[in-house]
Amino acid sequence: MSTSETVIAVSGLGKVYQSGFQALKSVDLQIRRGEILALLGPNGAGKTTLISIICGIVNPSSGKVTVDGYDITRDYRRARSLIGLVPQELTNNLFDTVWATVTLSRGLFGKPPNRAYLESLLRDLSLWDKRNEKMMALSGGMKRRVLIAKALAHEPQILFLDEPTAGVDVELRRDMWAMVRTLRDKGVTIILTTHYIEEAEEMADRIGVINRGELLLVEDKAVLMRQLGKRQLIIQLQQPLTALPAAVAGKTVELTDNGSTLVYTFDAQCEQTGVGDLLRALAREGVEFKDVNSSQSSLEEIFVGLVHDSNQQRSRA
Amino acid sequence: MNLYGMWAIYYSELSRMWRTLFQSIASPVISTSLYFIVFGAAIGARMEEIDGVSYGAFIIPGLIMLMLLNESISNASFGIYMPKFTGTLYEVLSAPVSPIEIVVGYVGAAATKSVLLGLLILITARLFVTYEIAHPVWMMSFLILTAVTFSLFGFIIGVWADGFEKLQIIPLMIVTPLAFLGGSFYSISMLPPVWQTITLFNPVVYLISGFRWSFYGQADVHIATSLAMTFVFLAICLTLVWWIFRTGYKLKP
Numbered sequence: 001m002s003t004s005e006t007v008i009a010v011s012g013l014g015k016v017y018q019s020g021f022q023a024l025k026s027v028d029l030q031i032r033r034g035e036i037l038a039l040l041g042p043n044g045a046g047k048t049t050l051i052s053i054i055c056g057i058v059n060p061s062s063g064k065v066t067v068d069g070y071d072i073t074r075d076y077r078r079a080r081s082l083i084g085l086v087p088q089e090l091t092n093n094l095f096d097t098v099w100a101t102v103t104l105s106r107g108l109f110g111k112p113p114n115r116a117y118l119e120s121l122l123r124d125l126s127l128w129d130k131r132n133e134k135m136m137a138l139s140g141g142m143k144r145r146v147l148i149a150k151a152l153a154h155e156p157q158i159l160f161l162d163e164p165t166a167g168v169d170v171e172l173r174r175d176m177w178a179m180v181r182t183l184r185d186k187g188v189t190i191i192l193t194t195h196y197i198e199e200a201e202e203m204a205d206r207i208g209v210i211n212r213g214e215l216l217l218v219e220d221k222a223v224l225m226r227q228l229g230k231r232q233l234i235i236q237l238q239q240p241l242t243a244l245p246a247a248v249a250g251k252t253v254e255l256t257d258n259g260s261t262l263v264y265t266f267d268a269q270c271e272q273t274g275v276g277d278l279l280r281a282l283a284r285e286g287v288e289f290k291d292v293n294s295s296q297s298s299l300e301e302i303f304v305g306l307v308h309d310s311n312q313q314r315s316r317a
Numbered sequence: 318m319n320l321y322g323m324w325a326i327y328y329s330e331l332s333r334m335w336r337t338l339f340q341s342i343a344s345p346v347i348s349t350s351l352y353f354i355v356f357g358a359a360i361g362a363r364m365e366e367i368d369g370v371s372y373g374a375f376i377i378p379g380l381i382m383l384m385l386l387n388e389s390i391s392n393a394s395f396g397i398y399m400p401k402f403t404g405t406l407y408e409v410l411s412a413p414v415s416p417i418e419i420v421v422g423y424v425g426a427a428a429t430k431s432v433l434l435g436l437l438i439l440i441t442a443r444l445f446v447t448y449e450i451a452h453p454v455w456m457m458s459f460l461i462l463t464a465v466t467f468s469l470f471g472f473i474i475g476v477w478a479d480g481f482e483k484l485q486i487i488p489l490m491i492v493t494p495l496a497f498l499g500g501s502f503y504s505i506s507m508l509p510p511v512w513q514t515i516t517l518f519n520p521v522v523y524l525i526s527g528f529r530w531s532f533y534g535q536a537d538v539h540i541a542t543s544l545a546m547t548f549v550f551l552a553i554c555l556t557l558v559w560w561i562f563r564t565g566y567k568l569k570p
Contacts, residue, residue, distance in 0.1 A: 017570055055410075056410055056411045057407050057411050057569065058569060058570050059565050059570070078413070080412060081413045083411070085411050087404070087407055089404050091403055091404030091405050092403070092405065093399075093403060093405050094403070103325075104328075104329050104408075105408060106325075107322060107324060107325025107328075108321075108322045108325045108408060108409065108412035108414060109322065109412050109413060110319040110321045110322050110413055110414075111321060112321060150408065
């Protein structure tokens with residue numbers, strides 16, 4: 001199966017709600033078949049609106065979306081039948097049993113009853129023992145599992161997970177990550193929105209960053225971290241300094257921890273990182289080191305930096 | 318056509334009726350039985366016949382219609398309002414089901430419940446009064462047509478309502494008074510001439526009159542007029558439902 005083939009194509013997608021709020025501004029996005037794409041963005045960035053339009057829950061104001069080549073408006077039946085959605089909120093009919101609600105989901109998507117598949121799905125999600133229980137009797141984590149079961153009940157090729165691990169415990173989060181990987185291995189394309197950067201870092205093949213209705217970038221996770229990730233050399237000093245040594249003046253070096261640590265920030269992409277020059281210069285000045293280590297920016301720092309820059313550009317404009 | 322999708326909605330809505338069996342079936346049957354006991358057996362025994370029909374038998378079509386209007390509106394409005402309220406409507410909106418299939422699922426289930434209840438009340442009435450049905454096919458046709466029309470009306474109310482108060486206000490403030498003043502318990506020919514004219518602006522008059530005609534072959538207004546008015550109301554409801562899905566009004570932002 002080709003992984004570079006586009007399965008969802010979004011072009012010029014815009015959404016202005018009746019209140020006048022512009023949730024999306026001409027978004028262009030291509031989602032590849034079989035990938036895990038993580039959409040990151042602060043609250044109100046437009047992540048849920050983007051997902052909701054693709055799934056058919058919200059009407060677009062402008063632009064076009066195709067799912068596996070099917071237009072979501074003209075060929076909505078074919079487009080929607082390929083998609084499963086796990087919503088952000090724990091929305092469930094509290095009086096339905098687990099089995100009834102999952103059966104309803106499969107039927108809604110036009111699939112004939114398949115008891116064996118639904119049984120296997122519920123077993124995979126540790127829900128089989130709860131199949132005859134009403135939704136209201138389940139814990140929050142179990143309700144979240146049921147939402148996943150409902151989204152998978154019609155065997156979708158594309159799965160949207162809108163903040164799937166918000167408010168769930170660590171065990172369930174790990175279970176869900178494992179489940180997402182299994183689905184990806186089966187060829188399911190997965191798009192997840194999340195506030196948890198570690199989730200995106202752990203799971204995603206590509207990362208999209210969205211802020212105030214604009215898609216700031218979409219990039220392979222590794223490339224993104226390589227391109228935007230800053231490396232830092234942290235030098236613990238034997239004796240604290242009161243000021244930066246003259247030999248390192250003009251370099252991106254900071255004196256921290258009451259003068260006991262020097263932090264050198266550099267671009268890992270450059271051939272000449274300047275690390276050797278810095279250490280030699282410090283040695284010449286007689287500065288002794290206790291310890292030296294390096295670190296790379298986390299995705300969280302990259303994300304915060306991107307959103308911050310975007311907000312600054314906006315306020316300047 | 319997504320038949321499985323349509324059936325899933327219809328079946329799920331009917332299941333709700335079985336879950337709330339007492340509220341859905343027993344409650345309207347008991348309340349209607351009380352009407353028969355009070356107005357049919359107790360007071361009705363002292364009333365004169367109306368157009369050659371005993372009072373107890375005369376009120377049967379009106380009482381069934383009263384229940385039918387209330388139950389159709391209540392079932393259909395609740396059916397679409399609850400998924401909106403709980404947020405589960407996302408699943409229907411994101412599913413490959415057309416507006417027609419959604420409406421058939423929700424409205425069909427509400428109308429089915431109402432028709433079953435109507436028939437149940439008809440059977441219950443037999444315990445209290447003797448009656449005959451002159452035109453059984455027309456009786457069933459009116460029953461189904463009215464149930465579908467007012468279930469559509471209920472669907473519209475359920476979409477429009479953004480709180481439980483709004484869900485109740487139209488059935489309580491408009492439909493029930495119109496049904497009571499629409500000849501459920503009397504023939505409009507018993508009213509003074511001015512009120513007879515005013516009553517003709519009440520659409521429920523035509524429903525009750527037509528339904529009563531199917532029982533006793535007598536009506537306040539001509540059967541063709543009753544039928545035409547029912548279809549006019551059906552057409553208005555269908556147009557409004559079409560507009561709701563066309564614009565996404567209160568369903569799809």
